[in-house]
Structure formats: structure tokens, C-alpha cells
Amino acid sequence: MSSIKAFECLTGHISGLCTLSGKLTCFGSLSGKLSAVIDFNAYSGEYEVVPNAFNTQVLPTANKVLKKDIVVQKVPYFETSNNYDGVTVYIAEEVNQNA
Incomplete structure (x- = not known):
């Protein structure tokens, strides 16, 4: 028998939508190459x-694969002076600052 001792288990599953192929050999250590061909749907929406x-x-x-990170912009925040020597704050709402 070999001298390889399993400290962790390799677990998982292969669905009917993909294939896994490759070769593993044992010569003092476990080595080899595995490749998976997976058919996936790409995300085509907004990224910002x-x-x-x-x-x-x-x-x-x-269940889609993304090409880059999705960026959520900061919450819109506007201040405008008012007639009472104060400041009116608009949070998460765009305002016409020229009005």
C-alpha cells in the first residue's frame, strides 16, 4: 500500500452539464492535471x-458568471441652503441645484 495519508477529503459532484477529465499519479506525492469544461451563462447586465x-x-x-466586480455607487447626497439660515439635505434623491 502507499504511504499517502488523507488529512482532508476531496468531495464534490459533477453535474450532467459539465465534464471532468484528467490524470492523477502518485510518485511520492499526488500530482496531475484535471480540467473541467463547464457550460455557463454570462451576466450581461449593468456592472455599475x-x-x-x-x-x-x-x-x-x-447562476451566472460575472466578468468583473459589480460596483454600487455611494448614495447621492446634496445640501442646499434654505430661507431659515439652515441647510436642507437631500439623501438618495437627485435635486436640481440650480432651482
């Missing part, structure tokens, strides 16, 4: 999102 104050936004990323 601005939060919306009144509506939920869903990015349809479930």
Missing part, C-alpha cells in the same frame, strides 16, 4: 449601480 431611494433594484446574477 446607483442606489435608488424608493425602488428595490435586482441585478439578475443568480
